[in-house]
Amino acid sequence: MAQNTRTAPAGTPTDVTQDHVKGGIGESTLRPDGTLKVTGEFAYSSDMWHEDMLWGQTLRSTVAHAEIVSIDISEAVAMSGVYAVLTYDDLPAEVKNYGLEIQDTPVLAHGKVRHHGEPVALVAADHPETARRAAAKIRIEYRELPVVTDEASALAADAPLIHEGRDDHHSGHVPHPNIVHRQPIVRGDVAEARKRADVIVEGEYVFGMQDQAFLGPESGLAVPSEDGGVDLYVATQWLHSDLKQIAPVLGLPEEKVRMTLSGVGGAFGGREDISMQIHACLLALRTGKPVKIVYNRFESFFGHVHRHPAKLHYEHGATKDGKLTHLKARIVLDGGAYASASPAVVGNASSLGAGPYVVDDVEIEAVALYTNNPPCGAMRGFGAVQACFAYEAQMDKLAAKLGMDPVEFRRLNAMEQGTLMPTGQVVDSPAPVAELLRRVKARPLPPERQWETAGQGADVRALPGGLSNTTHGEGVVRGVGYAVGIKNVGFSEGFDDYSTARVVLQLINGEPVAMVHTAMAEVGQGGVTVHAQIARTELGVTQVTIHPADTQVGSAGSTSASRQTYMTGGAVKNTCEAVREKVLEIGRRKNGSYHPAWATAELLLEGGKVVTDGGEVLATLADVLEGEDVIDIELEFRHRPTVPFDLRTGQGDGHVQYTFAAHRAVVEVDTELGLVKVIELATAQDVGKALNPLSVVGQIQGGTTQGLGVAVMEEIIVDPKTAKVRNPSFTDYLIPTILDTPTIPVDVLELADHNAPYGLRGIGEAPTLSSTPAVLAAIRNATGLELNKTPVRPEALTGTL
Amino acid sequence: MRVNFTVNGRPQEADDVWEGESLLYVLRERLGLPGSKNACEQGECGSCTVRLDGVPVCSCLVAAGQVEGREVVTVEGLAEFAKDRTEHGGCASGACGTTLDQAKRWEAKPTQDSQTGEGVELSPIQQAFIDAGAVQCGFCTPGLLIAADELLERNGSPSDQDIREALSGNLCRCTGYEKILDAVRLAAARQGEAV
Numbered sequence: 001m002a003q004n005t006r007t008a009p010a011g012t013p014t015d016v017t018q019d020h021v022k023g024g025i026g027e028s029t030l031r032p033d034g035t036l037k038v039t040g041e042f043a044y045s046s047d048m049w050h051e052d053m054l055w056g057q058t059l060r061s062t063v064a065h066a067e068i069v070s071i072d073i074s075e076a077v078a079m080s081g082v083y084a085v086l087t088y089d090d091l092p093a094e095v096k097n098y099g100l101e102i103q104d105t106p107v108l109a110h111g112k113v114r115h116h117g118e119p120v121a122l123v124a125a126d127h128p129e130t131a132r133r134a135a136a137k138i139r140i141e142y143r144e145l146p147v148v149t150d151e152a153s154a155l156a157a158d159a160p161l162i163h164e165g166r167d168d169h170h171s172g173h174v175p176h177p178n179i180v181h182r183q184p185i186v187r188g189d190v191a192e193a194r195k196r197a198d199v200i201v202e203g204e205y206v207f208g209m210q211d212q213a214f215l216g217p218e219s220g221l222a223v224p225s226e227d228g229g230v231d232l233y234v235a236t237q238w239l240h241s242d243l244k245q246i247a248p249v250l251g252l253p254e255e256k257v258r259m260t261l262s263g264v265g266g267a268f269g270g271r272e273d274i275s276m277q278i279h280a281c282l283l284a285l286r287t288g289k290p291v292k293i294v295y296n297r298f299e300s301f302f303g304h305v306h307r308h309p310a311k312l313h314y315e316h317g318a319t320k321d322g323k324l325t326h327l328k329a330r331i332v333l334d335g336g337a338y339a340s341a342s343p344a345v346v347g348n349a350s351s352l353g354a355g356p357y358v359v360d361d362v363e364i365e366a367v368a369l370y371t372n373n374p375p376c377g378a379m380r381g382f383g384a385v386q387a388c389f390a391y392e393a394q395m396d397k398l399a400a401k402l403g404m405d406p407v408e409f410r411r412l413n414a415m416e417q418g419t420l421m422p423t424g425q426v427v428d429s430p431a432p433v434a435e436l437l438r439r440v441k442a443r444p445l446p447p448e449r450q451w452e453t454a455g456q457g458a459d460v461r462a463l464p465g466g467l468s469n470t471t472h473g474e475g476v477v478r479g480v481g482y483a484v485g486i487k488n489v490g491f492s493e494g495f496d497d498y499s500t501a502r503v504v505l506q507l508i509n510g511e512p513v514a515m516v517h518t519a520m521a522e523v524g525q526g527g528v529t530v531h532a533q534i535a536r537t538e539l540g541v542t543q544v545t546i547h548p549a550d551t552q553v554g555s556a557g558s559t560s561a562s563r564q565t566y567m568t569g570g571a572v573k574n575t576c577e578a579v580r581e582k583v584l585e586i587g588r589r590k591n592g593s594y595h596p597a598w599a600t601a602e603l604l605l606e607g608g609k610v611v612t613d614g615g616e617v618l619a620t621l622a623d624v625l626e627g628e629d630v631i632d633i634e635l636e637f638r639h640r641p642t643v644p645f646d647l648r649t650g651q652g653d654g655h656v657q658y659t660f661a662a663h664r665a666v667v668e669v670d671t672e673l674g675l676v677k678v679i680e681l682a683t684a685q686d687v688g689k690a691l692n693p694l695s696v697v698g699q700i701q702g703g704t705t706q707g708l709g710v711a712v713m714e715e716i717i718v719d720p721k722t723a724k725v726r727n728p729s730f731t732d733y734l735i736p737t738i739l740d741t742p743t744i745p746v747d748v749l750e751l752a753d754h755n756a757p758y759g760l761r762g763i764g765e766a767p768t769l770s771s772t773p774a775v776l777a778a779i780r781n782a783t784g785l786e787l788n789k790t791p792v793r794p795e796a797l798t799g800t801l
Numbered sequence: 802m803r804v805n806f807t808v809n810g811r812p813q814e815a816d817d818v819w820e821g822e823s824l825l826y827v828l829r830e831r832l833g834l835p836g837s838k839n840a841c842e843q844g845e846c847g848s849c850t851v852r853l854d855g856v857p858v859c860s861c862l863v864a865a866g867q868v869e870g871r872e873v874v875t876v877e878g879l880a881e882f883a884k885d886r887t888e889h890g891g892c893a894s895g896a897c898g899t900t901l902d903q904a905k906r907w908e909a910k911p912t913q914d915s916q917t918g919e920g921v922e923l924s925p926i927q928q929a930f931i932d933a934g935a936v937q938c939g940f941c942t943p944g945l946l947i948a949a950d951e952l953l954e955r956n957g958s959p960s961d962q963d964i965r966e967a968l969s970g971n972l973c974r975c976t977g978y979e980k981i982l983d984a985v986r987l988a989a990a991r992q993g994e995a996v
Contacts, residue, residue, distance in 0.1 A: 040877045215846060215938070694934040702974075739966065
């Protein structure tokens with residue numbers, strides 16, 4: 001490998017060593033990067049700095065659908081301080097598109113733009129403001145085209161095709177070229193089952209477009225190297241997926257694009273797609289200088305895909321004793337202008353569309369559209385989140401119609417281990433749906449009139465409207481709502497999902513030290529904490545060094561789909577076991593003749609020693625490793641295989657593992673002003689095994705809060721006439737503050753899944769599912785309104801719109 | 802233009818500053834202090850919060866020229882700032898905020914005990930954030946630390962609603978805020994014990 005002769009940029013990640021006597025799995029070990037993060041020394045991708053670096057700026061389309069008539073860069077190029085201006089014509093390779101599954105996304109627009117904010121040109125300059133001003137001097141003439149914004153306009157007889165000449169692997173089975181992917185799930189006989197129903201409820205539900213709103217903006221630094229390649233420091237969720245998309249459009253072999261994970265300021269699905277990676281590399285290779293790109297918040301709203309907005313039509317039936325008879329559902333997801341993760345979102349929405357319930361007769365159809373709206377893709381819980389919002393509203397409607405308690409009705413129909421999914425897959429590990437509901441319901445409710453303080457009247461901070469001081473309790477009513485959801489863990493539908501871990505064991509100053517090297521994206525979830533815990537548990541060491549994540553080691557897969565502790569945690573465990581075998585092999589060679597247990601007993605590494613399962617110490621790790629070569633092993637780890645869903649019936653063992661969470665929301669609503677205050681969001685979740693209980697609770701509370709956000713405030717608003725985004729800022733796109741967020745008591749169950757490492761269950765996404773419908777149910781309970789749309793805005797509660 | 806001001810007790814001089822640059826940009830890109838974060842650059846998220854003559858401000862909304870001759874404390878200087886405050890008797894003695902004398906004694910600690918920075922002397926609020934699990938991605942952390950430290954400076958035993966009000970200008974997307982509340986409660990309790 002040709003080394004770069006430049007000095008390493010400021011902010012280059014380094015090894016981090018953590019020394020803990022305790023700190024194996026099951027302990028609430030603290031983050032190895034915690035001190036760096038509280039002192040401001042932890043370097044995020046936007047903190048990268050190189051002495052002669054330039055700043056990159058992207059020019060994005062101001063219209064959603066248009067032909068590009070002309071681009072004039074002459075004024076921009078002529079500006080002092082500008083080093084390069086690039087357009088489509090400057091792309092160096094044959095390959096000019098990228099994409100996660102379908103390579104339909106142009107690096108820079110070619111002749112046409114398909115959504116508001118699509119990248120058209122790039123500028124590199126010596127100051128970010130110079131780059132911004134130069135970009136503003138690029139003159140683009142557009143000839144606007146009619147916009148496709150919903151199902152009707154996408155499938156109309158004269159609908160413009162968003163992508164002409166599709167030849168991707170879904171194009172053959174979709175009913176229209178403006179449909180990315182369609183997945184039906186058909187099981188049993190719905191027509192027959194419908195006859196058994198004593199009650200039937202229908203609903204039309206609308207789920208708004210949510211933004212991941214990670215706080216660390218898309219950013220990174222590309223440094224050109226003397227071998228014609230590039231070193232890229234970037235915040236992403238999956239280094240190797242990026243690499244596979246970046247190298248071809250640069251016209252470089254993958255080994256000449258060396259990627260290192262820089263500090264990641266949150267992700268939530270929004271960094272699964274490429275943002276500035278290719279652009280920074282193009283500018284660096286063109287100018288021969290390091291190029292840094294940092295989006296501001298406005299650009300970030302255009303720089304990543306969002307959660308699919310959805311329209312969901314549901315029909316359920318039930319017998320009068322409260323048993324579900326059938327389900328018919330149609331789920332239409334708006335994928336926007338490019339495919340991104342749309343096919344997987346369709347797979348999840350359809351296969352999980354019945355929720356965690358026993359229902360034998362099912363017809364579900366899910367489609368994702370191509371439109372001129374902003375591209376949508378991965379976000380925490382994707383596909384399952386939208387479906388959960390709809391089926392949980394249906395459960396409440398059914399319970400109400402039957403005169404049953406909503407929790408009792410759910411428990412009556414709750415799936416359990418052994419239940420068949422609508423895909424025909426058996427749920428073969430614990431599915432404590434009824435128990436999770438029981439637990440959230442059994443919690444005492446927060447006191448009535450909780451805003452009253454002893455002797456001092458109302459604390460407005462505890463009331464709807466908060467510091468706006470809009471009520472002291474007048475017009476405020478309380479509601480309570482419940483919801484439960486099901487999410488898959490890991491990559492499904494036959495994807496070869498694997499992770500790689502390299503573990504090095506050696507003596508440093510006489511002490512055994514394990515180094516863990518993976519390409520896992522630490523995005524804040526605490527994967528690095530867990531890796532160190534696993535190494536301690538498996539190798540009996542105290543000191544563990546976490547090597548920076550880069551592409552010098554095999555792929556870890558994505559930090560998404562609740563998979564990373566399962567997969568890269570599993571990979572670290574798996575490689576540690578191989579390292580342990582190697583240690584024991586050396587030990588047997590060196591000491592085997594001194595003690596028969598070396599040959600006969602089950603041996604473990606504990607507390608820096610080789611011990612028998614009976615606890616007898618055979619040797620110290622230091623003695624075994626003394627004078628030996630460093631043990632250095634890299635291995636891949638796979639979860640059990642899955643299969644694609646049948647394209648006609650949706651049958652197939654498509655998922656790896658299921659995960660469940662339930663919520664109880666308590667809200668107070670100012671019915672005069674339509675303001676909602678969520679008072680408490682109690683949750684219960686089965687995590688299989690909590691490798692780090694502190695981090696587990698943190699994940700659950702964080703996921704719950706993102707669900708709360710979409711219930712009452714979060715939505716990217718797209719103008720239906722122009723397909724332009726109207727609120728790309730934190731002033732207009734609101735995410736919950738600490739005053740909007742209630743207490744979130746968490747009840748953690750640990751029912752092992754014996755297929756998974758340590759019995760663990762992926763946890764990140766499940767709490768985001770049921771949080772939203774629980775809040776909606778509580779607001780319905782408080783107001784008596786139907787409320788079929790997220791987010792619930794004041795006008796929906798006061799009827800003033 | 803040239804801007805002269807004090808950062809974490811040390812006189813600083815930034816040259817060639819363009820008039821439109823923010824204090825945040827000057828700290829991050831000209832002074833090598835990227836601890837203050839750039840999550841929104843429009844004053845909504847609080848990730849860039851610093852103390853300006855003792856007052857918490859969004860440094861993205863402060864024009865660099867406005868800090869001429871003034872004192873700034875960033876997350877990089879928080880531990881020393883808090884230590885100085887404790888040693889000078891805390892708020893009751895009227896020693897709140899950084900006087901020029903105090904600030905001038907600040908020095909960056911050149912060495913750390915290990916690569917994780919463990920063993921570094923932290924302010925109570927920094928330690929509490931680690932201990933309570935209030936740090937996930939950590940991008941909101943520097944701003945929250947400055948804001949929470951300022952809260953505890955003026956209110957040693959805040960109620961939960963006081964904490965929520967004081968931190969309501971600081972967005973966090975990872976934690977759901979519960980463990981941030983835990984951290985502030987923990988720091989307040991430890992501060993109470995120490996008195």
